[in-house]
Amino acid sequence: MSSNSGIQIPTRLPLLCTHDGVLLPGSTMRISVDTARNMQLVKSRLLKGTSLKSTIIGIVPNTRDPEHDSDELPSLHSIGTAGLAVQVVGSNWPKPHYTLLITGLCRFRVTQLLRERPFPVAEVEQLDKLEQYTEGDPADGELGELSQRFYQAAVQLVGMLDMSVPVVAKLRRLLDSLPKETLPDVLASMIRTSNKEKLQVLDAVDLEERFKKALPLLTRQIEGLKLLQKTRKLRPDDDKRVLAIRKGGVFPGRQFSLDEEAEDEDGDDTALLEKKVKAAAMPEAALRVCLKELRRLKKMPQSMPEYALTRNYLEMMVELPWSKSTKDCLDIRAARVLLDNDHYAMEKLKRRVLEYLAVRQLKSTLKGPILCFVGPPGVGKTSVGRSIARTLGREFHRIALGGVCDQSDIRGHRRTYVGSMPGRIINGLKTVGVNNPVFLLDEVDKLGKSLQGDPAAALLEVLDPEQNHSFTDHYLNVPFDLSQVLFIATANTTATIPPALLDRMEVLQVPGYIQEEKVEIAHRHLIPHQLEQHGLTPQQLQIPQDTTQEIISKYTREAGVRSLERKIGAICRAVAVKVAEGHKVSRAEQHADENTENKAEDSGIAAPPEMPIVVDHIALKDILGPPLFEIEVSERLTLPGVAIGLAWTPMGGEIMFVEASRMDGEGQLTLTGQLGDVMKESAHLAISWLRSNAKTYLLSNGSTDPLEGTDIHLHFPAGAVTKDGPSAGVTIVTCLASLLSGRLVRSDVAMTGEITLRGLVLPVGGIKDKVLAAHRANLKRVIIPKRNEKDLEEIPAHVRADLDFVFASTLDEVLNAAFDGGFPSAVSHPQVVSKL
Ligand SMILES: Nc1ncnc2c1ncn2[C@@H]1O[C@H](COP(=O)(O)OP(=O)(O)OP(=O)(O)O)[C@@H](O)[C@H]1O
Numbered sequence: 001m002s003s004n005s006g007i008q009i010p011t012r013l014p015l016l017c018t019h020d021g022v023l024l025p026g027s028t029m030r031i032s033v034d035t036a037r038n039m040q041l042v043k044s045r046l047l048k049g050t051s052l053k054s055t056i057i058g059i060v061p062n063t064r065d066p067e068h069d070s071d072e073l074p075s076l077h078s079i080g081t082a083g084l085a086v087q088v089v090g091s092n093w094p095k096p097h098y099t100l101l102i103t104g105l106c107r108f109r110v111t112q113l114l115r116e117r118p119f120p121v122a123e124v125e126q127l128d129k130l131e132q133y134t135e136g137d138p139a140d141g142e143l144g145e146l147s148q149r150f151y152q153a154a155v156q157l158v159g160m161l162d163m164s165v166p167v168v169a170k171l172r173r174l175l176d177s178l179p180k181e182t183l184p185d186v187l188a189s190m191i192r193t194s195n196k197e198k199l200q201v202l203d204a205v206d207l208e209e210r211f212k213k214a215l216p217l218l219t220r221q222i223e224g225l226k227l228l229q230k231t232r233k234l235r236p237d238d239d240k241r242v243l244a245i246r247k248g249g250v251f252p253g254r255q256f257s258l259d260e261e262a263e264d265e266d267g268d269d270t271a272l273l274e275k276k277v278k279a280a281a282m283p284e285a286a287l288r289v290c291l292k293e294l295r296r297l298k299k300m301p302q303s304m305p306e307y308a309l310t311r312n313y314l315e316m317m318v319e320l321p322w323s324k325s326t327k328d329c330l331d332i333r334a335a336r337v338l339l340d341n342d343h344y345a346m347e348k349l350k351r352r353v354l355e356y357l358a359v360r361q362l363k364s365t366l367k368g369p370i371l372c373f374v375g376p377p378g379v380g381k382t383s384v385g386r387s388i389a390r391t392l393g394r395e396f397h398r399i400a401l402g403g404v405c406d407q408s409d410i411r412g413h414r415r416t417y418v419g420s421m422p423g424r425i426i427n428g429l430k431t432v433g434v435n436n437p438v439f440l441l442d443e444v445d446k447l448g449k450s451l452q453g454d455p456a457a458a459l460l461e462v463l464d465p466e467q468n469h470s471f472t473d474h475y476l477n478v479p480f481d482l483s484q485v486l487f488i489a490t491a492n493t494t495a496t497i498p499p500a501l502l503d504r505m506e507v508l509q510v511p512g513y514i515q516e517e518k519v520e521i522a523h524r525h526l527i528p529h530q531l532e533q534h535g536l537t538p539q540q541l542q543i544p545q546d547t548t549q550e551i552i553s554k555y556t557r558e559a560g561v562r563s564l565e566r567k568i569g570a571i572c573r574a575v576a577v578k579v580a581e582g583h584k585v586s587r588a589e590q591h592a593d594e595n596t597e598n599k600a601e602d603s604g605i606a607a608p609p610e611m612p613i614v615v616d617h618i619a620l621k622d623i624l625g626p627p628l629f630e631i632e633v634s635e636r637l638t639l640p641g642v643a644i645g646l647a648w649t650p651m652g653g654e655i656m657f658v659e660a661s662r663m664d665g666e667g668q669l670t671l672t673g674q675l676g677d678v679m680k681e682s683a684h685l686a687i688s689w690l691r692s693n694a695k696t697y698l699l700s701n702g703s704t705d706p707l708e709g710t711d712i713h714l715h716f717p718a719g720a721v722t723k724d725g726p727s728a729g730v731t732i733v734t735c736l737a738s739l740l741s742g743r744l745v746r747s748d749v750a751m752t753g754e755i756t757l758r759g760l761v762l763p764v765g766g767i768k769d770k771v772l773a774a775h776r777a778n779l780k781r782v783i784i785p786k787r788n789e790k791d792l793e794e795i796p797a798h799v800r801a802d803l804d805f806v807f808a809s810t811l812d813e814v815l816n817a818a819f820d821g822g823f824p825s826a827v828s829h830p831q832v833v834s835k836l
């Protein structure tokens with residue numbers, strides 16, 4: 001490089017901006033060029049120029065060239081390297097670009113930017129004048145000492161390399177022939193350094209500083225190499241591969257790395273793997289497979305693709321927690337307290353978990369049960385799963401099954417496929433690192449099916465407590481014992497879970513919450529949580545119980561507590577604005593005239609100069625807007641032919657208005673509201689029963705058939721939601737009886753029950769949710785099948801006290817309870833049905 005010393009670079013240089021690499025004087029680098037200005041530079045300067053000077057350009061590192069010509073040029077890094085373009089290669093793929101091979105000559109400083117377009121040209125000041133160093137006595141003072149130390153370190157580094165490689169021998173010779181001042185640049189570009197470190201070396205214009213910056217980098221490389229050689233001593237025959245120096249020039253395009261550990265360790269790898277395999281405490285069968293694979297691995301050349309596959313497999317095997325487990329914390333009392341602190345209510349779930357703990361205390365080898373929490377969204381199924389893990393002191397892993405439609409997702413791919421990997425169960429075990437975690441299989445009811453097989457079928461083996469001690473993942477191909485894992489599945493409905501899968505799980509229903517439970521949950525968990533999320537404190541914001549109750553009844557309609565939490569979040573945001581503004585809630589004055597009955601409350605917040613801000617009835621309306629849900633039951637029952645049914649949906653219970661009307665026709669029945677087959681059949685049953693009993697109830701007007709000359713239309717709102725199930729039977733009968741008799745159904749009665757042709761009322765499911773829905777809607781009387789009486793036990797006493805239950809075993813009883821004054825008893829003077 002000493003030949004460069006005489007080079008005088010032009011005072012005006014075109015500048016090439018790079019950001020992913022630093023060219024140091026004395027080294028060569030490949031630069032890919034694809035941005036507008038840089039391309040221009042190459043085209044008009046390098047490709048057209050003829051003189052040697054025209055091939056010298058300035059490389060400005062750490063400056064991103066804008067994509068488009070029109071964009072502003074960012075501020076330039078002040079120091080750059082003048083470089084000689086040795087080679088220019090153009091290509092059109094994947095997009096037009098050039099690759100330049102550039103050799104760095106010397107540093108320069110940008111003194112003035114002359115122009116920006118079509119490519120930047122600047123006036124520069126040359127910084128390294130190489131001849132100036134060689135003229136002085138290099139052994140002088142501190143600088144001399146530094147350069148000597150640096151030289152020795154460089155010699156030491158090269159000495160550690162394998163001299164039989166020609167490049168290394170050449171490098172050794174070069175070290176002596178190069179002026180010592182160039183060594184920091186040359187070596188810094190060869191050893192493993194980050195761009196940032198190279199930039200520091202480039203920026204060190206002062207030679208002494210440059211030595212100081214580069215020396216630690218060199219020492220680091222030496223230490224790294226020493227370490228590497230130490231580990232390699234065990235296998236001396238590997239020394240030949242110590243260096244993977246690319247041939248082709250003294251200063252290869254990129255710095256060659258002297259410590260490519262990953263590449264170099266292969267030799268030790270098998271030995272290490274073998275050790276790991278032996279230490280993994282695998283069961284006999286797995287160990288045998290591993291040792292066999294190890295033997296194969298040792299014989300295989302590393303370049304074979306299968307080598308990597310086998311190694312990955314073995315690595316997977318040793319990482320699995322074959323016999324590692326966490327110790328259960330078996331303090332039942334503490335567990336109960338923990339669960340209660342995390343989740344309010346949910347008694348059934350908590351009881352079941354505590355039972356499991358209690359039995360486990362007595363018998364430590366108890367198989368993990370497979371629980372399935374089924375309930376509407378937002379009732380805390382997922383979050384209680386998490387806190388169960390915490391209660392037991394176990395690791396927790398959640399596997400979201402919603403939308404999974406490939407069975408290899410569960411069971412893994414066979415190892416013959418490219419890119420094969422184990423399924424989620426085995427992967428989960430690897431992640432948690434113990435064999436007795438709590439696995440939450442979220443949303444099992446939303447598993448898909450596709451050409452790639454049925455994942456639900458793959459789950460069958462995982463979830464069978466009798467079989468899962470030898471679960472075989474396709475990838476592992478040896479059984480893994482899953483019996484210590486506590487599986488918890490969650491689902492919104494059991495209807496879409498395949499029966500075989502459902503049968504293996506212990507289903508625990510998580511019904512929706514009643515108003516009082518929601519208030520408690522809000523005050524114990526949701527409000528504190530939301531306050532924290534919004535950076536508020538209870539001293540700043542208070543939400544009284546009345547307000548919570550109002551949010552629940554007027555702004556949310558749900559079984560769970562998600563939208564309640566969102567509404568509380570909305571309040572917190574509104575208050576956060578006030579708090580941030582240092583503002584007071586004094587809206588009461590504006591509202592006082594609107595709402596006189598709330599005067600007393602208003603005075604509480606009319607002048608609240610300080611915190612806390614109390615969110616009362618008026619503030620609530622202000623923040624959340626007018627109530628979203630109003631109870632309007634009594635208004636809708638002003639016509640004959642309307643009855644209130646109780647429906648169960650995955651969102652919890654709901655009340656449903658069934659409407660019927662009649663018109664001239666030929667006795668046809670029209671059904672609307674997206675009904676399923678079972679529901680349509682219920683409607684036919686109801687009509688048949690009414691026709692056959694028309695006489696008894698005096699429904700027909702003269703003729704024996706009440707449907708003679710009339711068509712009937714039955715509608716179930718909301719029309720867009722698909723409905724099915726037999727439980728609307730009694731409602732349809734009541735609704736039709738009302739239509740045919742012209743009498744109004746009591747507007748505070750709701751009912752549910754399946755009917756038969758003989759007029760019996762059969763039990764139905766979802767009673768708790770349905771009753772809660774009736775209670776929410778402020779209804780007073782609920783008619784349910786007699787055989788569902790036992791289900792009322794689940795319902796809180798105060799809800800039961802609010803409602804008047806009628807247990808019906810026949811339709812006669814239903815009609816009696818649904819109409820004021822009973823049904824047949826009032827027929828002495830039946831209201832005459834209008835003749836249509
Ligand atoms: N009993 C409860 N006590 C405290 N917080 C609760 C309770 N029930 C629900 N939550 C809160 O409600 C939120 C929603 O719960 P989660 O995500 O567990 O619902 P989910 O039942 O899994 O619903 P989905 O079926 O939609 O998945 C969580 O923030 C949770 O903390």
Ligand SMILES: [Mg+2]
Pocket residue numbers: 381382383442490
């Ligand atoms: Mg969930």
